[in-house]
Amino acid sequence: MTDPALDSHEYQTRLRFWNARIASLDRLHLSLSNSRLAVAALTVVLLWVAFVRESISPWWPAAGAIAFLALVVAHARVLQRADRARRAAQWYARGLERLAGRWIGRGRDGARFLENHPYARDLDLFGRASLFELLNTANTEAGEETLAAWLGAGAAPAEVAARQAAVTELRDKIDFREDIAVLAAESEVSRTGSMAAWSQAPPAGLTGRLALLLAACAAVTVGVSALVFTEQIGSRYLILWLIVEGAIVTIWRRGIHLALARIGSADRDLALVRDLLARIETEPLAAPRLAAIQSALVTQGVPPSKRIAQLRRLVSWLDSTGNQLFAPFAFALLLPQQLAVAIDRWHAKYGPSLVQWLAAIGELEALSALATHAYEHPADPFPTVADNRDEPDAAPEFDAAGLAHPLMLESVAVRNDVSLGGSMGNGRPRVIVISGSNMSGKSTLLRSMGVNVVLALAGAPVRAARLRLSPLAIGATLKIEDSLQAGHSRFYAEILRIKWIVDMARARPPLLFLLDEILHGTNSYDRRIGAEAIVRALVELNTIGLVTTHDLALTELPSKLGAAAANMHFEDRLEAGKMTFDYRMRPGIVEHSNALALMRAIGLEV
DSSP states (O other), X not given: OOOOOSOTHHHHHHHHHHHHHHHXXXXXXXXXXXXXXXXXXXXXXXXXXXXXXXXXXXXXXXXXXXXXXXXXXXXXXXXXXXXXXXXHHHHHHHHHHHHHTOOTTSSXXXXXXXXXXSSHHHXXXXXXXXXXXXXXXXXXXXXXXXXXXXXXXXXXXXXXXXXXHHHHHHHTOHHXXXXXXXXXXXXXXXXXXXXXXXXHSOOOOOOHHHHHHHHHHHHHHHHHHHHHHTTSSOHHHHHHHXXXXXXXXXXXXXXXXXXXXXXXXXXXXXXXXXXXXHHHHHSOXXXXXXXXXXXXXXXTTBOHHHHHXXXXXXXXHHHHTTOTTXXXXXXXXXXXXXXXXXXXXXXXXXXXHHHHHHHHHHHHHHHHHHHHHHHHOTTOOXXXXXXXXXXXXXXXXXXXXXXXXXXXXXXXXXXXEEEEEOSTTSOOOSEEEEEOOTTSSHHHHHHHHHHHHHHHHHTOOOSSSEEEEOOOEEEEOSSOOOBTTTTBOHHHHHHHHHHHHHHXXXXXXXXXXXXXXXXXXXXXXXXXXXXXXXXXXXXXXXXXXXXXXXXXXXXXXXXXXXXXXXXXXXXXEEETTEXXXXXXXXXXXXXOOOHHHHHHHTTOOO
């Protein structure tokens, strides 16, 4: 959770504006509803007077009908504006919830991204009360998937810098971020998914020659119908031609059916994507990454919103052919088949570009989510990410001052300084062994480090006074569980995870390991021998990290590893039968344990 890190006055002002706008539109909606009812009743009276009493011109009821239709159109627009106003109000209300720390369980948590991720559960990246739930303001599937991908894997320093510049520009573009959020929220999330699948599927292969053939068949149908209508030929010739026409269409029946079936699943996305693209196209954007997003949208000199509008018109006409009154004429003129060909040709020409357009929407939404977080936490700085990719033996580093966990209330979070690795001779250890009792703050510190690395390498600001780091992979053992299905005890699951971490340490980028209560599922002797071997191997593989323990035997590790390791600790005190903590990390080894005293305080005879 987070405290209000900025004056929430801006959000409150905008929320009041939109609530007033909603109230005004609701009043107008009621007036229009009553007006429609009154005009409809008046039109019925005018019809009776005009056609039963024959005392007024028929133009009067016609005028009433026109007025009714005008009110219907105006009412629909008012309802649309009211709906958008409600979405805008909801956006600011959720912003205030985040600032007040009431965001947990209020948004989509991205739990679907947990599967098979190596450390997402350890760091609470996805799921309820997760980093994703806090950051996620995206309303399209493309946006959520992009944000999840950025949180799930760190970017290279150049990419991080590009995202930071984009987030910096978007941070103060609150109107633009509002528009993107409101437009994307017109329907439930995943609305871009079916269109993405359609764009990546191969087209049905309906050609321009088929379009000409179908148009020629429709022209013949019109000609034969005219001859039948003028009684120059008998109606049997029209029936015969329709049979021939149907036989011709049957040859391409499978391709036509495929084209129509596919666009049917993507149809609901068209207006959403068109409106989002149109808004992105018109916004002045200067950051290189944002300018690149805009330039990638243009295809053959035409903005993508216009291309989508072309496709939407085709789909709209296709839907109109299903009208019961119009369907027989549409069938005779082969309109569904001709529209299927036009849609498939659009698919063949612009399908690959549509993939890029949807990716641009996703990237813009992800950047907007990070920018919203940056706006709501102006004290959180962007980290410095050292670019040492061209130095295979470069030492990894993590140097933070005032580090805290971004999911905690800022009023209660205790900040600590953590410095690891870097150039030789700077006096920083490569590994810190942290001792202390349970609940003293050891695991929270590990999570704070890991989550801030995730934020830093995603291009977001971090919860620290200052942070400098090199590109880092993450290996963690914060949430290890046994598995009845696999027949693994917790200890066996932990050593499997540690084996994976050691293997990861042999790859690039260098590894940050976060080993919580290392090997606590075995006896003290085996734990000491095993922990020393594991940590020594990790240090020799050019990694940095933290190891926590409440077993004081493991605090002997730094003496055996020399300058590469150091001891730190968290303290606790037993006051009036209650354990209290200050959550501040101190040099050295914890000097006492209150476990027995605490057990006695609650009545256990030990």
